[in-house]
Amino acid sequence: MNTKTCSYTTLPTVITISLFFIFCKAIEFQETQPGLQIYNLKTYGDGTVLVNMINPINGNCTQPSLYFRLIHPNGTLESINLNVTAIIPDFNFCRVDVNGISRYYMDFHPLMSQYIFVTYLDSEISSSASVYGILISWKGEIISSNYLSAASATNDSKVLPPGEIHFSRTTGSIGLLYTAAQPVSGDIWWSLYSMPTTTNDRRMTLQRSGVAQNNGGNKVKYVAFPTASGEYCLVVARSFNLIKSSNDSEVLSVDLTLEEHLKIYANFISSLEIGNIVPILLYSSPVQNLDFFEINCDTEYSGLGNMCQFYFVQNALNIYDYSLKITFLSTGAVDTLVTNKLDFNVTGQSIFTRNFTVLDIWRPSTDLRRRLKISNCLRPLPQPFQVNSTGDLYGIQPNNSIVYAQQLDTSSWSLESARIPNISMSDGTSIYFLPDFIVSTYPPIGGLIPLRLNSINITYKQPVTFSTGNIKVFQLSGAYGESLLRQAYSASSGYCNQTTDFLTITCQVLGSTFNQPDATYYVVVESDFVRINSTSEPLLGILEMVWRFTTDISPTEGLDVTTRSVVRLNTLGSEIFENLTNSEKTLFIDQLNYELSVTVPVNSSRLSNRYIYQRDPRVSDIQVLLPLTITNAAPNTTEEGSKLIAQDIDALIKSMNITLISKKSYAHFLDSSFGVSLAHDLWQDYRYVIIAFIASILLLTLLFLIIHFRNSSAVVGPVLKFLLSLLNLVMNLLFTLYYARAVKSLYLPSLIILIGMMTLREAFGLFLIRREIDRNSKLHNWWKKHRFIVSFFTSLSFVDIYSLEVLSSQITSSQKLHAPFSPTIRGWIYWVEFIAFFTNDVTLFVIQIIYYIYTLHLDILPFLCFISSSAVIIFNILWRTNHLTLYCRRKKDNHGDPREVGRRDEHDSKGKKPYIIFDNSSINETSSNESLDNQRGTSKGPVVEKSATVSDPL
Template identity: 25%
Template sequence: MYYFKIYQPKILTTLPQDISYIYEEPIEGLKRYSTYALSEGTLMIWIAFENEEDPSCMLPYFHLQLIERTGRITYIDLNYTFPPEAVCPINITYIPLGYNYIMIIYVKSNNGVKGKYGLIINYNSEIINEIYLGNVNDYIKDSGTSEKGFIRIEEHDKRGIAAWHWLSTPDITTGKVVELGSGEFSVPNLLSYTFVNSFNFSLVDGGIGYAYILRYDEMGSSATNDPNIQYWKIYVSFLREETYSSTTPSLIYQTTTKLNSIAFKSCFYNNNAGYICIVSLNNTITNKDQSRTEVNYYQLEFLTTGSFVQFGMVPKEISNTGNFDLYSLIYGGFLVRKYYTNTMAMNFYILDNNGNYKSGGSFGPEFVNINLFRKNSTLLGVKETGNKLEFLLKPLLRLNNQGAGYDNPAIESTKPAINEVIDPLLINEIIIKYSIPLNDDPSKPRLLRQTISGDSKLCTIGSDNHTVHIPIFSSTFNQPNSSYNVVINNNFVISQERNEPLLGINKKIWMISTKPFKTGQHSASVTGLLRLNEEGSSKFLQTNQSEFFNNIIQEFSKIIPVDEQRITTNGKWQNDPTFPKKVLLSFTINEAKSAMEPSSKTIFDNLGTLIERKRFTALSNYEYSSLIDESASFTITSYFGKFLPLIIIFLYGIPCCTTCSQLLIGYKYSFV
């Protein structure tokens, strides 16, 4: 095990204030290979031992450090030896997946055939699963939202057709990865046009944008003198989670100029206004008897519907070297980064939305890596000196400070507010007020402890078209003296003006705490029956029934949450007389041993609410609890020693939740 020493941060003199941290690695020989900046502010650092005989190789071991914005460090030391073809030369990379999983992507030979494999591990350095990903040339990309899995894109053929496969995040119980959908990105079949190349980019709401470049084939056509011929065309198609199918390609650019080539440099989300792609146009300029080649860069803007917005040249003072990149900043304006040749030295500039210079800065040649945290508008540079790493954080100028507390300028306020202490008995909804008008058909929010379909009547937008109201179930904020974390995924709502997805709120930003609960009235043990659906009943009858009971009790303990000893069973079950294909199971909520524990009646009511709203709660996310029939309530059969007849209550009209984007509430205990 190795570790970093964390020194007191020092404040530098640049305005806004720069912050520098130094981390010392006590083990000599470990080399930093890459850094990966997560949207919530966590930095992943991949380090390994370099092969002294060949610097292009590394020793076959994997070490990763996760540094949170609070300074907390998680060390991942993997007990696994990678094959030679993965480490010499280095053919290893990694992507974060949801639920504290990471997938290491590497090359391995099987019966003499090289393929791409994925080793799925968790933050405890445990190997969960190994999966075959495909050909060594296949492209593996996270979906843009880690909880939505990852996407494998096969190498396109000569016609430009590329197969894609959308795979899930590992199951939180079994670690299994399944294919959620598959299909093809197909080039428009246009007579006399030839496929040239493609480019893919991440969508803000999870998914992939796929652009096609087509060139007019003069050799195959007799209309070469037609001045209206469009010699180049660019199409874009979108692959999104909710459909697992790619959209029909939309034409976003065409030109009558006989260019030498068109190439994509980058694509990025443009703050409530679709996407911007930086493309280069290579053209030959002829003047009398002389000709020269000229390369210009342009901003190609389009919406998520595939509608063209505008096409404009990137100023020469930005693109004159070609070694630059440009990003839209969420607080307005653009970040331009210009690099020096053969070094990571970089100058950067902040421009307003009209291209006017507002501020700038630089990183010297001593920096080996530079990352951008887009959500909080911060550049992070990494210097490496021997066994020390120095991290320099440069906050960027914000042209708009609206919503800074949420790392989101589109959010004006929330209720409860950040760090507010609430009384769970008095809260029945969460309110989010946006600074721009919203479409009155919000996307589908999802909560870790409850899930609500955005197009149902449960989730509404207020009459001002700025405010979202989300009802809260009694089982959601049910832990006293605890901290809850509200997360809003991108595309939770869409703007009214352009129907574009809005950014959400990352983890550990919107924190809510609960007050100490008043001591409730003591109640004796409560026994009740719940019903399994047909799939669950069939599984129960065909498996070890004692194991089934134990597994579902363990899941109840995590979800409610409550000590596992408070929920027991006598193992009794029976077929439901009114639905013979469904099984009734008996469980007992044991009485509390102290006044500090929730009463048996409280636990019973919480579990009852979770079952009644199963499609909207965490019960639907677990292997066994997802098999409960939510149309039948959790019903008391024996309470205070008195037997009550079984009553099954049927619920109708509960909308099916098909999640597109998410609002999640998680909690962590913080008893004081």
Template identity: 20%
Template sequence: MKPNLFMIFILALSSFTEIHTYTENTYNISENGLHFSRGSNFVLPNGSFLFRFYRPIDKDCNEPNLHLRILYKNGTLTTFEVENFSIPNKNFCRRYPQNPSIDHIEIFPFLNKLHLLYNNFSESDITAPIGRKLLTISLEGKILRDIWIGPQDPQFSGSFRFTDNTFYYFLPVDLDTFLWKKYDPILDGTGFIEIDNGTASLKYLSLQAENPPLKFATIDKGIGYIYSKNFPLQNNMTTDSLQPSIIIYVSFFIPEINDFTKPFIIYQTAISNITMKMSMCNPDITKFQYTCVIRLITSSSTTKLLLISFLSSGSVIDIQELYNEVYLNAFLVAKSNLYYGGYFMLYFDDPLGCKFGGEIYDNNDHWYSKLENFTIPFPCVSFSNDDENSFEMISEITPNSFTLTTAPLPKFVDDGRNYKLVMANIESVDPSYGSKISLGRDKLQINYANSIALSIRNITVLQINNEKNAIRQTTSGNISEFCSELDHKTVSIKLLRSTFNQPNKEYMIYIESNFVKQSETHEPIIGIKPFVWNLYTENEENPYAESFSGSVCLTPEGTDKFLDSNQTEFLYQLIQEISSILPVDLDRLESKGSYQIDASTQVIIPLQIKSTKDTYKRNADSLQKDFDIMIKYKGFTEISMNNYTSFLDQTYGYKYRVPTSINCTIAIISIIYENFYNNQFHEWFKLHVTVTSIFTILGATNIEALNILSSKFAGLSMFTANYSERIQIILFWVGLLDFIIEDIPQFIIQ
């Protein structure tokens, strides 16, 4: 997700602990007149760099072109084109006159895709409502998704807040009320989706108009609020009164309840005429707490700088006062984790962030090194290179070229682990990332460095595909059927046989923050981002297996939709989704024959999986077993996440279907046999040919239908057939066989 500004510069400064080791490379810009944009510069998953440029056309706007460039590892700089890209030209106009590089477009990477925020300005009506939209773009330049985020009110501008892999959209309604929307990534990689929204009130916080709250990101996809309240001293009070003149509070916004937690105090003082002017808060993922750098100013312009650590429960861990003159005089100060352990205390001397410096501390918070002020040219282009553990910055810009300076970051934890495992406090995983595994693997194991307890967020296994990843299995930490804690540090995850089911494929395991929490403080532990714990299945052959004829059952809701809609289209869409989810070639799925309605009035649909002679493709027998499990555990597989497969009844699964041809043959032979060898039946048959024909046809679906003819129902003569003992025995055993194959598995599940 898009890093915030102070984190970028934390990385910048940390690179200069070994200032003599950085390298510089100069690259030519093929087009004259291009300028570096301040935002939208980052490293792609393949290690290449993506830069955005702009070209001014007048004092207000830039050229309506993204001017994206990719710098490959071999030094080649090429244009990145987005197919069929068309957004209102006004997006390329400047938001701030003093900074021509900042327009209305924001780009950030996630899940091997680019995500572009823009405004849907009306080109013809300047009074038309303005809204924010989000484009998802593949690394091949194809637009995958274009969604509406929310309005941009002229009086109260909407804002975004990124936290973990989630982002929030906030739109003030008035001074006390705001609209909010929460967006999570669609794990198949095709974009983001709105998962929650609401209208919330700030009245519970009892804010003072002159002290607006400041937001900060939490580990568990939430938003924290820090704010102060001033209490001017009365005439009869002295400065040594116990009555505080300022109190600083923290509260957390919880989207699940659309409300704030009870505010708690992290600091108060009786010093008179003092106000909070700045606060920069961050999660400390090593100590499982939050740390805020807070600037207080007195009426005499005296600065007081505090470093406060606390838990989300409200317990204040530590309060330190910082006396360093450089920090006291800086525009902004922040403290944050480095990737391989340790911390950085950062300061900015310039509001635009081009002049900065700081100090680095090791894992134990002991001083490691001091860094001098460093200046890079406007527009301050800098970003981290996670995989190389380095910081990149544009240190020199000319009309025809630019110089990229690369500086390594310190490693306080250097044991060969990926930095994302280090940040997640994970000692090891089994299988280790990059391993080859067998099909049908039934377990994953995670070993943590600290004592943990299972929590509420998810672990998900995905199969990696070019444009759309496939979700194979997902479960939260508190589902005991799949997740178990072994020794307060180890988590074991049970896998379905359908999870790793494709030979010679790449999979990744994505762990959300708060999948586990620290056992003593109950603070959430950060998860593993995508494309870190990747596994590869062996290229195993499958023996040949005959086609499988089975059936699926729709839920009552699905039955209603099926009967009320175009049934041919419903079946087409259902088969399309099954093909994608299993996965299996579409031409190997077929729904032959008519649907049935069982005794509970649910539709049963025949579905055949055809055989294949390609031994490197899953045979029909394996696919049938996988599909059956995926339906029965549909809440943990992609079956529940699609428009049509979500209607499949998990108590039914995918079961063998006795071919209608067998039942039909038995029914016809039984009627013919009785006519030749049972005189009583023959006499009855001559009077009821039509009824017998109807129930013979029904017997093709369920052989038990023939027993209705001998049921003596309502005393009607048409239901008084007299079967011979031989035929009664045949009908009994065939009916029992149908029951064993089709009904008993469902009965056991229920």
């Protein structure tokens, strides 16, 4: 591929004005397959050029294959070669003569970005022939086949090529219009289809169809175009009573009573309406022997509605004699009629660009080179323009470049482009490619803006009101100069407001939109974004690549750090995610992070993947939280800092209805009400809380040790255990109620264990205190004096049964905590809590470990709960190890007789309360009579229970 450029080339024109063409460029391509020739050229809205190649096999037919060449805006070439003999019949690749013009049955259209639409016939038999269209991706894949219409045929049953395809290069919302003239009746058939999208399997659906009837016209010509109001206008011109003479000249009919020899109708076709369309008469003429040669129609660029340019001939001369311009509103009301006498010979075809009213390619008889003429131009431009090319294949790009393709030899061809410049007039002013009804924009075209600019505005010449069209912001990026959508919303969405004079519209811009330094952005304003106040006529918008500007450079300052954050899936996304396999979940997270990196945009390597998730415990519905870790940017670079990226993603998600997030396969499952939440570094953010919590536990332990050493008769171990259990119960309740839902299948086991153990502990506490009161006369007498304190600590048995031992702890001098418990109840308390240690404390501790393995560590309370559970586990292990050590030592000292150990303990303790490990006979050895005596206080002496005891220093 060879490239050559030219700039500032002075070219002669028909009149004595010199024109400077800039951005002129020619690119040569070498084909590897010999025999390929250029046949046609068309352009996409993003500037991509689509070239159709053919491989002739004889004078009339070509090889039955599709050969396309895509030339991207940066000059990169892609080839698409498809053998379609199984789909498209071979006769479509042969020429047919239609009204003296040789055509192939097959045609192609740049329907939408990334796709090519090819129309063809399925049969040569007029009675059964139909028109079909296949959608082909730029990757060469055939996506779908779509029926369009029955084929047209002549009087002698000759099947004609497919009709015309009409579509908007700026929006696909108005669909695709297929039209075809019927030679026999003169009627115009039309069918309106929805554009192929992912939601309809890339197939087109028929929305409306109809017939624009001829009603007696001798000659019919039509044109269809999309209007600014989001519908199609089908303009049909009919000549009446024109009769061909023997020498093919046209003469007026002898019916002199006929007053109208020419009629022009407008048919407005919208997918939002139903029923038959009523044609609106735009123009009629009584001029005799009048016929039309060419019709051009489009939206009127000054905001006056629609415009058609008609070229008429008289006396059968094959020249444009004079032209007629009609401007009419979307209601069909005619605004102006202007006729112009043409003073030069035009034999070319008219084409359009949205920056001028009508752009003609024409060739004077004295010069073989093609030239440009702006007919009916609204600006004082020097014209005609001349293009230094003799090629016949041309197209208009959205940046006002004209592209030509030329066949150089049998194996090479070239593509040449020349941009119509911003012309500097003699008064020093510059012409920019904005519609005439726009006074100015901010940012200005070609301007430099600060990063994170939060608003843009447009000033109009006339007062306007909001309508339904969208305003979109794009960023140019990628190897092919792809356009990345940053945000899009309608004028009536609430993001735009007007000044009091209704001339200026200001629209909000997300902070995440203009976030890339030294980047090129452009704004697209759709047609019908606003309407003129006085007429309610929709105004045209601003096309791609026209309203362009660049952001300033702002390097990252200081040292950036890695940012940890989380995003949340919505309920549907969470359900889908949890039903995936582990490998599918990994793919989901990878693709989600990649899509987020594209929408920011940022290098995907800066969004590191962590394949872990948890449910959000704060919401009643099941919603999954996923980690989002953004690595730090290199210092003194133009890369965004990690926290700014997190802010951008947050804005993109929360405003996903107007950003690219809603269009992504995985990112659209994100919860817009959540956005991005920065994850806490528990130690960094809560280290003082953690230290204070641990210190409080240690201080509590120290306090009870001090109490024990100051009061040797106090038994502080059970009291400390009870208080630690109380703290741990509160933390476990909070953890279970508010955080256990974060991991699937943890909440219910945690709740069952907590409620079950609380219930069993309370039941055992009531049973043991009741039994002890009934069997222990001393306790019975003491209980009568301290009923409230007994009831209070008994009711706290659900926390820990050692709450009963608090009654006998003697940590105060008051008799309220001097309950005379027997060794039996102490043994029961010991063993019940020994079992509860494993069924409750250890089990809940394991649940918390599982929680920390499978969660993102976002909150401080689960961590504090883990600390409290650890404290309880450690205390129980140390405390019970101490008990076992004392028991074994004293058992050894007494030669293995546990009863001697108990008796010696009672003797040595001198009033201290012994601690009972276990009594295997005391429960059954006390008779019912003794129990009754104890209740009445009439026992002759205390009941001596057989038990094994050891003293407890705590």
